[in-house]
Amino acid sequence: MNKITINEAAAILREPGGFLILTHRRPDGDTLGSAAALCSALRRYGRAARLFPNDGVTAKYAAMVSPYMDESPAAENETVISVDIADTGLFPNGWNEPVRLAIDHHPSNSLFAQDTLLVPERAACGEIVMDLIKALCGDITSGEADLLYTALSTDCGCFQYSNTDAHAFRSAAQLLEAGADIQRLNKLLFRSSSPARLKLEGMIYSSLRSYRDNAVNIAIITRDMIASSGATEDDMDDIASLPGRVSGSRVSVTIKERTDGGSKISLRSTAAVDSSAICAVFGGGGHRMASGCEMSCPPEEAAGKILKEIERAMG
Numbered sequence: 001m002n003k004i005t006i007n008e009a010a011a012i013l014r015e016p017g018g019f020l021i022l023t024h025r026r027p028d029g030d031t032l033g034s035a036a037a038l039c040s041a042l043r044r045y046g047r048a049a050r051l052f053p054n055d056g057v058t059a060k061y062a063a064m065v066s067p068y069m070d071e072s073p074a075a076e077n078e079t080v081i082s083v084d085i086a087d088t089g090l091f092p093n094g095w096n097e098p099v100r101l102a103i104d105h106h107p108s109n110s111l112f113a114q115d116t117l118l119v120p121e122r123a124a125c126g127e128i129v130m131d132l133i134k135a136l137c138g139d140i141t142s143g144e145a146d147l148l149y150t151a152l153s154t155d156c157g158c159f160q161y162s163n164t165d166a167h168a169f170r171s172a173a174q175l176l177e178a179g180a181d182i183q184r185l186n187k188l189l190f191r192s193s194s195p196a197r198l199k200l201e202g203m204i205y206s207s208l209r210s211y212r213d214n215a216v217n218i219a220i221i222t223r224d225m226i227a228s229s230g231a232t233e234d235d236m237d238d239i240a241s242l243p244g245r246v247s248g249s250r251v252s253v254t255i256k257e258r259t260d261g262g263s264k265i266s267l268r269s270t271a272a273v274d275s276s277a278i279c280a281v282f283g284g285g286g287h288r289m290a291s292g293c294e295m296s297c298p299p300e301e302a303a304g305k306i307l308k309e310i311e312r313a314m315g
C-alpha cells in the first residue's frame with residue numbers, strides 16, 4: 001500500500017530474521033539477476049536468505065541462480081521481498097501469500113505489498129537493487145556485479161532499447177568497476193543461441209516475404225518448422241523482432257501457427273504506422289509500434305488478410 005524510500009527499504013533489510021525473495025512468473029534476467037544479487041548481499045550482511053523456487057527458470061540463467069534457489073533451507077520468520085513484480089498475477093507458481101516489501105521499476109505496479117520501493121524511471125530493477133546493496137553493505141562484490149549486469153543489460157536489450165538512458169550507462173560503468181565479467185556475460189546473454197533456435201531462424205529468414213520495396217516483411221512460423229528445428233518455448237524469445245531486421249522495414253509481421261491450426265500474429269512498426277489500429281481490425285490491439293491479434297484461419301490466409309490491412313494503412 002505504502003511507497004517508501006531507499007533508506008526505509010534498507011532499514012527493512014536490516015531487520016532480524018531470514019528473507020525469502022520472489023521472482024516473477026516466466027522469469028527474465030532482471031528479476032533473476034536482481035533477486036540473486038540481493039540474496040547474496042543479505043547473506044554477506046549475515047542474514048539467512050533464499051530465492052523462492054521458480055519453475056520457469058531457463059537454461060541460460062540456471063547456473064547463476066542455483067546457489068540461491070536450491071539447497072537453501074527455509075529460515076525462521078522470513079521477511080518476504082518481491083523484485084521486478086508489478087502485480088500479484090505475476091507471482092511465481094506456488095506463491096499466494098502477502099509480500100512485506102516490493103522492489104520494482106514498473107510504473108504499473110499495483111502497490112500489492114505492505115511497502116513498495118518503486119523507481120519507475122530506472123531501466124532495470126537491478127539498478128534499484130544496486131543502490132540498496134550499497135546502502136546495506138557499502139560495496140558490491142564481483143559476483144553481485146555479474147548478477148546486476150545481467151539484470152540491467154537484459155532489460156535494456158544490451159543498451160539498445162529506448163529505455164536505455166545515461167543512468168543505465170553509469171550503472172553499467174560502476175558494475176564494470178566492481179568486477180562484472182562483461183565479455184563472458186555479453187557472449188552468454190546476447191551472442192549465443194541454441195542450435196534449434198539458429199535452425200529455426202534460418203528457416204524463418206529463407207521463407208520471408210517482402211513487399212513494397214522491403215518496407216513490409218512477413219515471417220510465417222509453421223508447426224512443421226518448429227518441430228523440424230527442435231525449437232522449444234525457450235527458443236522463441238523475441239522471435240517477433242526477426243522480420244523487422246530487413247533494412248528499410250517499416251511494418252513487420254510474424255505469424256505463428258497455433259496448435260489448433262489458427263494463427264497468432266505479432267506486428268511491429270515504425271511510429272509512422274499505427275500497428276495497434278491494424279490489429280484492432282481483427283479484434284486485437286497493443287501499442288502503436290508493437291501489437292498483436294489472433295485469427296482462426298491458417299497462417300497463409302492470415303498473411304493475405306493482414307497484408308491487405310497494412311496496404312490500406314500505408315496508403
Ligand SMILES: [Mn+2]
Binds near residue numbers: 084123125
Ligand atoms: Mn524489469
